[in-house]
Amino acid sequence: MKSMEIVCVAGLLALAGCGTPSAPSNSRGFGMLASRQAGAGAAERAAAPENQPSNPNATFKGCWFKQGKSHYQAVDLSVGTPGTYAFNAYLYHGTTCNPNDMADQIGNGEKLGFGGYGYTFWFDRFANQKNMSARWYVGSDSSACVNYETAPSC
Numbered sequence: 619m620k621s622m623e624i625v626c627v628a629g630l631l632a633l634a635g636c637g638t639p640s641a642p643s644n645s646r647g648f649g650m651l652a653s654r655q656a657g658a659g660a661a662e663r664a665a666a667p668e669n670q671p672s673n674p675n676a677t678f679k680g681c682w683f684k685q686g687k688s689h690y691q692a693v694d695l696s697v698g699t700p701g702t703y704a705f706n707a708y709l710y711h712g713t714t715c716n717p718n719d720m721a722d723q724i725g726n727g728e729k730l731g732f733g734g735y736g737y738t739f740w741f742d743r744f745a746n747q748k749n750m751s752a753r754w755y756v757g758s759d760s761s762a763c764v765n766y767e768t769a770p771s772c
Contacts, residue, residue: 671699674732674757680764681772683740691747691766692740693754700733703757709741715751715763725755732756738772 675698683692691709705725712719722741744750747766754761 671701672758673699674701674703674759675699676703676732676756676759678754678759678761678764679772680752680754680761680766680769681738682766682769683738683772688745689771690740690742690745691750691752691764691769692738692772693752693761693764694736694738694772695754695756695761696736697732697756700731701757702729702731704728704755705730705739706755707739707741707752709744709750709752712749713751713763713765713767715753721750 677696677698679694681692681694682689684690693707697703704727706727707724708715708717708720709722709724710716710719711721722743724739724741739754741752750766752761752764752766754764
């Protein structure tokens with residue numbers, strides 16, 4: 619395995635242990651895919667732990683991830699500055715990201731290595747439910763409120 623692939627797998631394994639304390643016991647929580655992006659070796663330029671960048675320059679695109687016959691609230695994201703950053707996401711009932719309507723959380727601030735890949739993360743507890751919204755966080759960057767009634771496919 620290439621070093622970036624190991625970071626992605628390690629990050630996925632670390633996230634697998636995360637969950638929301640208030641979530642039902644049957645919750646799996648999330649899914650993740652990483653795919654190589656075209657570019658000039660961003661994975662190879664990933665910062666070493668002693669030289670971490672402060673801003674990931676993340677871009678977020680809220681979308682629906684399809685797996686089998688189900689669709690899940692998701693985000694396609696990438697970082698402009700490779701490095702290790704905290705990851706977090708909140709899913710809400712309703713379309714306005716109202717903190718009083720929180721449905722689920724993934725990431726919980728777990729630090730993940732982001733490099734020359736595009737990433738798709740998704741919640742898997744509320745399949746096919748459109749009346750939902752989410753905010754996604756990587757390091758110091760956050761998405762706008764994603765309204766899943768109007769989000770496109772990933």
